[in-house]
Amino acid sequence: MSLARRHRDRILAAQSAASAPDGGAGHVPAADLPPAAGATNAMAADRAAAEIALRLTHDLRRLKEIKSIDKKVEAKRLMLPEYISWVKGLFEADKGVGTGTAAEVAPTVMVWLIDIGEFDDALDLGEFLLRHDVAMPSRYNRDVATVLVEEIADAAIKVQNAGETFPLAILFRVDGLTDTADMHDEARAKLMKAMGVELLRHAEDVEAQEAPTALNHALTALREAQRLNDRVGVKDRIKRAEKLLAACAAAAPATEQGGDSAA
Numbered sequence: 001m002s003l004a005r006r007h008r009d010r011i012l013a014a015q016s017a018a019s020a021p022d023g024g025a026g027h028v029p030a031a032d033l034p035p036a037a038g039a040t041n042a043m044a045a046d047r048a049a050a051e052i053a054l055r056l057t058h059d060l061r062r063l064k065e066i067k068s069i070d071k072k073v074e075a076k077r078l079m080l081p082e083y084i085s086w087v088k089g090l091f092e093a094d095k096g097v098g099t100g101t102a103a104e105v106a107p108t109v110m111v112w113l114i115d116i117g118e119f120d121d122a123l124d125l126g127e128f129l130l131r132h133d134v135a136m137p138s139r140y141n142r143d144v145a146t147v148l149v150e151e152i153a154d155a156a157i158k159v160q161n162a163g164e165t166f167p168l169a170i171l172f173r174v175d176g177l178t179d180t181a182d183m184h185d186e187a188r189a190k191l192m193k194a195m196g197v198e199l200l201r202h203a204e205d206v207e208a209q210e211a212p213t214a215l216n217h218a219l220t221a222l223r224e225a226q227r228l229n230d231r232v233g234v235k236d237r238i239k240r241a242e243k244l245l246a247a248c249a250a251a252a253p254a255t256e257q258g259g260d261s262a263a
Contacts, residue, residue, distance in 0.1 A: 096133075146183040171198065
């Protein structure tokens with residue numbers, strides 16, 4: 001996509017979102033602009049929205065035909081640049097998405113950003129969608145908060161199961177954005193598990209004097225995951241954290257005694 005086209009998409013999305021009666025991407029009311037400008041801007045905005053809608057329909061059809069998850073992810077990575085400028089325009093207007101093209105495009109882009117691992121950008125968009133109470137397209141069968149929690153937690157757990165780390169800052173941000181949202185306990189349990197796993201990993205790496213606090217933070221998350229879903233798979237990690245915490249407690253008197261003798 002050329003720079004000029006990106007700029008055009010961003011401006012048209014911002015103009016249409018800011019001017020549409022329902023607060024979302026639609027046509028610019030001619031009454032708000034000089035006659036010639038009103039007609040021109042409305043036509044341009046409608047044409048841009050139609051192009052985006054047609055592109056999304058085509059891309060969703062392509063994705064449905066791809067069987068491999070890895071190939072789907074790579075396809076989304078290649079498709080996303082065609083939508084980013086449009087979505088940036090919605091951000092700039094900060095008026096929501098209405099019920100037109102943007103209501104379908106913006107939530108879809110959020111999911112695709114999660115799928116390709118661009119979690120910060122996905123959360124920026126998710127925060128926008130939550131702030132404007134935007135619904136997910138019906139094909140997702142969940143609301144924005146649940147999609148953010150479940151999809152990012154699943155991504156984290158997949159990485160953790162492979163023995164790698166996942167950014168705690170991302171998990172904390174998801175929790176902060178969705179902590180008041182009503183959702184199934186199983187979804188929230190996944191997020192608490194992912195947080196607990198990373199917190200436990202952190203606790204095992206900190207200095208001895210910091211370990212008890214870090215371990216208690218990990219246990220809080222892991223126990224909450226267990227409470228929400230007793231089959232979430234954290235029992236062994238809870239036992240490990242409790243064992244490490246007990247070891248810290250047992251070592252504390254010896255340390256203090258050694259300090260007194262030295263004095």
